[in-house]
Amino acid sequence: MLDAQILAYAVLVLVVFFALQISAAVMVYAERKVAAGMQQRLGPYLVGPRGLLQPIADIVKLFFKEELRPKAADWFLFSLAPIISVAAAFVAFAPVPFGAATTFFGLLDEPLPLQIADVNVAVLVIFAVASMGVYGIILAGWASNSKYSLLGGLRSAAQMVSYELAFGMALATIVLMAGSLSLQDIVANQSGTWFGFLPQWYIFVQPVGFLVFWIAGIAETNRAPFDFPEAEQELVAGYHTEYSSMRFAMFFMAEYINMVTVSAVVVNLFLGGWHGPWLPESLGWIWFLVKLSVLLFIYLWLRWTLPRFRYDQLMAFGWKVLLPVATVNLLLTAAGVIYFGL
């Protein structure tokens, strides 16, 4: 029945859309709680049980805040920048699969893949759309006509393009191993086990690729220890210094959704996607969520453990360490793939 399929698909889109929004709220709460725990504080605890409703209170408050805009700002680009950021963040998640095709326990006639857009070049689409986010940041920096914003935007653009090379190179390694640009195929290649107990995840054959991709991913999402665009001590708040109200909230939402997307892509590329022991294939999304949560926790853990790099260290690390390592890794992988006929 076609109508049920379309209805199910529409529900899926809405679920993913709201799940991403809620994930941003959950991440804000988790970030504050984890930070508090690591610094022996309580963190938010007044709004709702254990402060669980704090993100909702924040978002309501932000809706009712005054929109501030510097007089010399370019009003069109100033309003456009957060929309670009948040739209790029949402769209980048569209080609990410997060579970095996399911009929929802026989509810549907045909199985529905848990993925909004099953394109055969999913990897490239994510890569392309995610790098659109830098437009939002650099336009925000330029349109604000504030010195801190402009410096933050420029720094962010230079940082993102520098780490994009290592990011793309590590991605090419996985494309090479899987022989496909589709995330469905890449995940399917990682099912099964070696010797009966070791899952066939790419992280075990590509540990270097995993590290390069993960580090570059953290830098791409502008998170600590690479959070230069918003290095508070030197740039106030970086590219969103002049933003307030919902426009500010949208930059924040984009940052957290980007973290979720990068983690989800890492899960798909290196950690076997929704494959895992004990659970049937139809409940694979539980495994996906578990792996995703672990990666997101590592994000927070890193932020509250590592001090920020210096800017010259950041650029030197990206260009002089990550890029050569990723290139050599790619060539070695290519030789290995041909030699062993994988």
Added chain:
Amino acid sequence: MEGWGGIGVMMAVAIGFGISSVILSQFLGPSNPTPEKEAPYECGVPPVGDARERQSVKFYLVAMIFLLFDIEVAFLYPWAMALRDLGWFGLAQITVFILILLVGYIYIWRKGVLDWGPESDPDYHVAKVLGPSVVKRYRYGTGN
């Protein structure tokens, strides 16, 4: 399931969300601007000059070399897809390709494009030997 249409659907939903929340908060929030609120933030002092001044040339250099290397990465995807058919010959070809790029990479490294620290400042090495005051006198005159 919906292929490329799915990306379009998500784009429409996301842009709609972005525009509607900007408009909504415009109506919900108060609006009483004052000259202080409309000034860019500069740590509490009145802003000095325009923000859109000249920026370090390094940002432009990084943008340029990024273009070159990103095209390299873009070439690698079709190669990676076809590697199993190309075999050792394909690997040799891409190795030559990367070796050619390596020449340019060594060049920009030696030229100091990748150095953002004090070492990239030509005065830094002079200052290390002769002291910073010599550099200052040589560069900016003696103050007359």
